[in-house]
Amino acid sequence: MKFKVLLITLLLPCLLAPGIQAAHPTIPESRRNDPVIVSGAALSAFAGVPLNELVIYVYRQGTWEQIPWQFEEIVDEMIVSDEDGLLDSDDELVFMAKDVGELAPADAWIDDSSSQQYPRLEIRIVDPLDTANVGYAY
Numbered sequence: 001m002k003f004k005v006l007l008i009t010l011l012l013p014c015l016l017a018p019g020i021q022a023a024h025p026t027i028p029e030s031r032r033n034d035p036v037i038v039s040g041a042a043l044s045a046f047a048g049v050p051l052n053e054l055v056i057y058v059y060r061q062g063t064w065e066q067i068p069w070q071f072e073e074i075v076d077e078m079i080v081s082d083e084d085g086l087l088d089s090d091d092e093l094v095f096m097a098k099d100v101g102e103l104a105p106a107d108a109w110i111d112d113s114s115s116q117q118y119p120r121l122e123i124r125i126v127d128p129l130d131t132a133n134v135g136y137a138y
Helices: 040-046
Strands: 004-010 035-039 057-060 063-066 070-075 078-080 092-096 121-126 134-137
Touching (some): 035 040, 040 121, 057 134
Antiparallel strands (some): 004 121, 057 063, 070 078, 070 092, 121 134
16 A cells, blocks of 8 residues: 655645654655655646656755655556656656655755745655654655
């Protein structure tokens, strides 16, 4: 079973449901190699943005780091090699559960002035088999 992306919030502070807030990722070893799939519809704040301009970061022990990810362009429920290169509602962001990070402070962001000009999304990943297992990506 793939991970459920429970909450995506634009900017921070984020809204967290009671009982599943976690400062550090708690993905169990048995789920670390599972994919996390986020629909393009859930990333609607970036609709129409070129896929090659979107990046994924995690926050770990006070440091931001980029993680491996890919965007899959979907047409008629099929992955295609090149649709239009822009984020659409039917596209998918994919990364691995083992790469998720911690909950970042509201005022923390990568040290890149051009990136700081744009909104960031917080993606909270929750294991549907055990909702106590939580991680974050941005």
